[in-house]
Amino acid sequence: MFINFRRVRKCQFVQLISMCCVLSVLMVCWEELDHHVVSHVKSYSYRYLVNSYDFINRSLSVSRREADSFGRFPYIIDHENTCVGSDVLLLLFVKSSPKNFKRRHSIRSTWGNYTSLRQKLGVTVKVVFVMGIPADGHERSTLQQKLLAEDEIYGDLVQQNFSDTFHNLTLKLLMQFRWAHARCAHARFLMSADDDIFVHVPNLVRYLQVLVQQGVKDVWMGHVHKGAPPVRRKSSKYYVPVQMYQWSSYPDYTSGAGYVVSRDVADKIYHATLSLNASLHIDDVFMGMCANMVGVSPQEHVYFAGEGKAPYHPCIYEKMITSHGHEEDIGYLWREATAPEVNDVSSGLLGKLYCTAVKMLLLCKPYFSNTYPCRAAFS
Template identity: 35%
Template structure:
């Protein structure tokens, strides 16, 4: 049997008391921490948004709780007969917030200095379109000081595929980002039916990071844009600081939804009941002021998403009591070339336009250099 002296016994009791006190303190602070965490969780539930740690640019980025499928969409009349792509759209139509995989909060120099950006090129690009992005960086989308004002470039993208294929494409964009700093990417499926979502996510980013950019070119990555001409056109406007309404492109009006399920542009009544669309500009490319871009974002908060992004822009303008206008040299339906002309890529047909849809990367590269050739002579 072990024997303890009175001195050793007192020391043991003292250590035991310290241990109990330590356990109490641990429990107390853990409880406080849990209470604080619960409080934050309640806030997140209300706003669906949390703030991540500051990035290397010392700018806060945001994450959103994962959007859940709206299973009640299956109760819509005729839902079961709709194509799978339309069903998926209806299940997730309400989702507007997705994690950012690639961000550039300082692209425009910060919210206040974004006024230094005269023309912001916002180019919709799927992750796989590496060759298109590379050509644009070397041609009309090159960031530069043009006629005394700055042109900046952004590609906006989602994700594609799954598993290893998705990882490889994400890695591709990450590597491009390291070299060029010109990509915004969100973790949503980059598909035709999500083009409107892509636009809304960009406009939200713009409101936060680049609200004072004067003008924007919003377009696809397969358009040929004469950005030299665009700068001159915008500088010659009466209101050339982007503070007034401007939305200009290839005007489309007096048309409505295509109801044929075989069409890429199929919009059933379950998605859009009206048989008429408001006036809009073809989504291949259009020019708009910074004022109008932010106005569209504001209007979008109360307008249900429609898959076709150019029509949706028209809906937002209509809600604001505004509309798009036609510009004769924006050709999103292609440029008409006389049939007896042998070379439909004769640069003389393109040197005075603002935008033409669509071009292959190789043709884009050649055309850009040909129209800027000081020795180009045209008789047409």
């Protein structure tokens, strides 16, 4: 038996080069990887071993006057009578940027067309687009004129006089709950959603109607984040300095992309906003702090997406509630997801088995996907 030493040396050389490349990447990324792992270990340890955030409530509590000042901005566009005289099942806030005219138009012509929803579903859903003023001072005047013209046609914009930026998202949260408290307190449910979200309103309405029949209270459902640590990397838009939030873990919260609360929870959150420091700019985390203060816990709903886009398939459409990351395809998805044929796909025993198998293939993948969890395949 003969050994080709030239081939052996060649393989060893390739292995050496490969190992050097791997070590180089690790050396460059180790600090970030180490920080990421350590921060999550600390956060999960606190979340699952201690599981108490009372100290946050005490540390961030402020006077009523100071708390109220965070959201004290005059309305530029407002509609006080949006909910008057209506038995509103769902008040749906869409967090929109002033310049996103196309997104708002797409929503109005699909899942946000509340006139059509009223006719098809027999319930009242009110859709309101909330925003601040354009952040760019050079185009502010032009954009504002377009917004006023848009609202003249549709009458569904609510705007306050603060700069519409990522770091002012918590101001939008305050705006939503305070506007709802003042203008639409009788709505049975409140939803907050981004303007790149697809909401399967018929499925959501049917689900909410069941909750009403059951008399369920303390509803706060969405895609739940548990034991999430603050991001300390300055290059991230989610960066939170220690001076702003000094602890290693956030209270549980739902993704700000889309979540639903019942009327009683909306009222509790409103009152919590009147006693907490709202300087933290990550709105969904602040929502978690408010809920923790009033003793409300988020409930995971497997068909609320996180930051990911749901797979396109009739077996998914049958129960989907939200899907994230939609701008150009909302019209297509609305037609496909609400087609009458969707319910026929899973009818009967064979249909149910077929859809379970399909959802397992789409959702139970070995790599991380922040849409629906694997267990959604079996629900």
